[in-house]
Amino acid sequence: MIKSIIFDFAGVIGSDGYWIWLKEKLPDLDNKKRYFQDISVQVDNGTITNQEFVNAIAKAVNVPEKIVWKEIFKRIIINQDLLNLINQLKKKYKIGLLTNFTNEWLSQIIEIYDLDKYFDIKVISSLEKLVKPDKKIYSTTLNLLKSKPDEAVFIDDRQYNVDGGENVGIKSLLFTTNEKLINDLENLGIDI
Numbered sequence: 001m002i003k004s005i006i007f008d009f010a011g012v013i014g015s016d017g018y019w020i021w022l023k024e025k026l027p028d029l030d031n032k033k034r035y036f037q038d039i040s041v042q043v044d045n046g047t048i049t050n051q052e053f054v055n056a057i058a059k060a061v062n063v064p065e066k067i068v069w070k071e072i073f074k075r076i077i078i079n080q081d082l083l084n085l086i087n088q089l090k091k092k093y094k095i096g097l098l099t100n101f102t103n104e105w106l107s108q109i110i111e112i113y114d115l116d117k118y119f120d121i122k123v124i125s126s127l128e129k130l131v132k133p134d135k136k137i138y139s140t141t142l143n144l145l146k147s148k149p150d151e152a153v154f155i156d157d158r159q160y161n162v163d164g165g166e167n168v169g170i171k172s173l174l175f176t177t178n179e180k181l182i183n184d185l186e187n188l189g190i191d192i
Contacts (some may be wrong), residue, residue: 002171002190004147005089008132009099011157013082014109017075024075025061035060040185043102048127050104069105078113081178085120085192092191098141098154100125100132100161104151121145133164134154142170155181 010016022036023029029036033104036057043053059064060114088094097119103126110116121144123137130137142152149169156162165172173184185192 001190002093002151002153004094004096004142004145004152005086005185005190006096006098006141006145006152006154006165006170007082007086008156008158008175009101009106010095010106012163013079013086013115013157015075015077015096016157017072020075021157022061025063030093031052032060041100044100045127046126049097050102050126054104058148059067071104073109076109078115079178082181083115083118085178088192089190090118090120094145094147096120096141096145096152097105097122097124097131098137099123102126132158132161133167135164135168138168138170142168153185153190 007013026032026073039056041055042048043050043188054065054068058068089095095118101124103124123141125131128137128140142149152170153171154165155175159174162174163173171188175181
């Protein structure tokens with residue numbers, strides 16, 4: 001029986017402002033994507049600081065450091081319909097947030113949009129020094145939710161993270177649209 005539902009942030013609850021901004025700034029992003037993925041993983045797993053991340057991005061994109069977060073933040077659109085769904089689900093299920101993100105930025109987003117109230121627990125990669133799809137970060141999330149793998153559902157917009165959840169025994173869903181997610185949850189017997 002499902003007791004917990006775990007959501008990713010970027011690309012699910014909020015748009016992925018980092019990649020949206022990079023695509024706007026760099027017409028040749030495909031040629032440089034690996035660099036930006038690597039540096040993103042470094043800040044997400046806490047091996048570099050948020051400021052080091054900003055410095056590197058600013059230099060690579062050739063913009064002043066002080067505008068990086070402002071510009072990225074402007075491109076983060078919160079999926080209010082999904083938050084409404086989470087509010088409904090919260091009446092019957094524990095709700096977790098499991099995200100690869102820099103805590104410095106995510107804390108601001110959570111505060112500005114008053115997102116704390118939607119989650120029973122939050123697992124942020126930069127605080128854990130682990131990133132999805134590492135098995136340990138899923139286990140940490142399950143432990144905080146006091147759920148076994150077969151009692152949880154995980155939702156992410158990246159297939160490799162979905163696969164990571166499946167690899168630890170969590171039923172995991174690839175997020176594309178709110179409508180598809182509702183259908184997928186109903187197919188799992190989730191009471192919405």
